Amino acid sequence: MKINELKSICENLIDTFNIAGKKSIDLFANGLKIEIKEDKSPVSNGDLKVNELITKKIKELTPNIPIVSEETVDLNVKNTAKIFWLIDPIDGTKEYIAGKDEYTLNAALVINAVPVLGLVGVPKKNRLFYTYAPGESYLIEGGKTKKINCTKQQPKGKVVALSSVIKPSDVILNKLKEFNVNSIVKMASSYKFCVIASGEYDIYAAKERANEWDYAAGHAVAANAGAIIKTLDEKPFLYGKEDYKNPSLLIKRAENLND
Numbered sequence: 001m002k003i004n005e006l007k008s009i010c011e012n013l014i015d016t017f018n019i020a021g022k023k024s025i026d027l028f029a030n031g032l033k034i035e036i037k038e039d040k041s042p043v044s045n046g047d048l049k050v051n052e053l054i055t056k057k058i059k060e061l062t063p064n065i066p067i068v069s070e071e072t073v074d075l076n077v078k079n080t081a082k083i084f085w086l087i088d089p090i091d092g093t094k095e096y097i098a099g100k101d102e103y104t105l106n107a108a109l110v111i112n113a114v115p116v117l118g119l120v121g122v123p124k125k126n127r128l129f130y131t132y133a134p135g136e137s138y139l140i141e142g143g144k145t146k147k148i149n150c151t152k153q154q155p156k157g158k159v160v161a162l163s164s165v166i167k168p169s170d171v172i173l174n175k176l177k178e179f180n181v182n183s184i185v186k187m188a189s190s191y192k193f194c195v196i197a198s199g200e201y202d203i204y205a206a207k208e209r210a211n212e213w214d215y216a217a218g219h220a221v222a223a224n225a226g227a228i229i230k231t232l233d234e235k236p237f238l239y240g241k242e243d244y245k246n247p248s249l250l251i252k253r254a255e256n257l258n259d
Contacts, residue, residue: 001083006109006117006132009061013107013119014130014140016057020050020105021123024090032097042093047071051089054107058085065109068244070213078242083111086239088213092189101125102188108216113238118220120194129194129221137197137225150226150253151199159257160185162192162204175205175232175250179257193218193251197225202257205232205250212244219251228252 024046032044051071058067068079069087085107090096092103101124109117119130129148131137137148154160161181163172168184176184181203187195193215195201216239223229229237232248 001111001116003133003136007136009109010117010119010130010132012061013054013057014128016053017105017107017119017121017128020053020089021121021128023053024050024096024103024105024123028096028099034097042097043071044090044093044097046096047090047093050105051087054087054089054105058087058107062109068213070211073213073244075243079240079244080242081240083109084240085109086115086213086216088190088217091214092191095188100188102191104189104191104194104218106190106213106217108213108220110212110216110239113240115216115220115223115239118217118224120190120217120221122191122194125191127194129197129218131221131224134224135226137221139194139198148198148225150197150222152202152253152257152259153199154202156258158182159202162187162196162201164188164192164206164209168205169207171207171232172205176203179203179252190214190218193222193227196227196251196253197222199253202253203251205248207232207248208246210246212239212241212246215246215249222251226254228255 027046034044067085088106096103105121108115117132121128128140159181160183161176192204229251
């Protein structure tokens with residue numbers, strides 16, 4: 001698929017993401033209907049409505065490309081596609097249900113194990129990140145669009161890591177020490193990838209957790225902005241596994257986190 005095709009698909013999803021984001025806020029305001037899935041995780045009517053809106057638009061734009069969504073995937077069917085969409089309509093459902101502001105809307109197009117196109121909406125922060133090629137990652141905020149490229153926003157000498165938990169494991173803390181991290185901030189959802197892409201934070205490390213749809217869109221935004229994304233043991237972080245399970249993760253804003 002050529003860059004101009006990817007650009008067109010991506011830009012044609014922006015309005016849908018804005019509409020879906022507003023809908024997620026409206027549904028929360030009206031009182032969410034919540035159910036517990038087989039894996040004991042919650043799902044709300046907000047998750048399902050956002051999934052419906054994003055899936056419908058993607059089917060219009062790319063009718064021949066399969067869609068794998070957290071809310072509709074059959075985990076008994078192995079993924080064998082080389083080109084496919086990964087959707088997590090709301091990443092951070094618990095945050096969403098609790099009324100917090102770090103939940104995200106996510107869609108990524110994976111081609112040959114790499115997420116090449118991605119959109120991450122952060123409705124309650126009025127931010128939308130998107131990308132369709134290396135060097136083409138953007139943030140829409142306050143009605144303005146700007147290119148992002150992992151340029152450091154923290155003061156020189158301050159290296160700030162992100163964590164999905166309050167107390168990271170010793171394995172993760174030891175990994176962060178290798179990069180002279182002097183501060184750790186807890187943050188939910190794929191928003192972590194995006195604020196590394198924007199240069200607001202420097203590094204995120206995690207043991208094996210979550211599924212491919214949780215990471216793919218944020219991965220695309222960050223990688224195309226220039227971030228370095230690998231596993232903790234420095235192997236490529238690839239998608240399209242039969243069971244969708246993520247390996248460990250190390251995402252760095254740059255090789256030298258002081259630059």
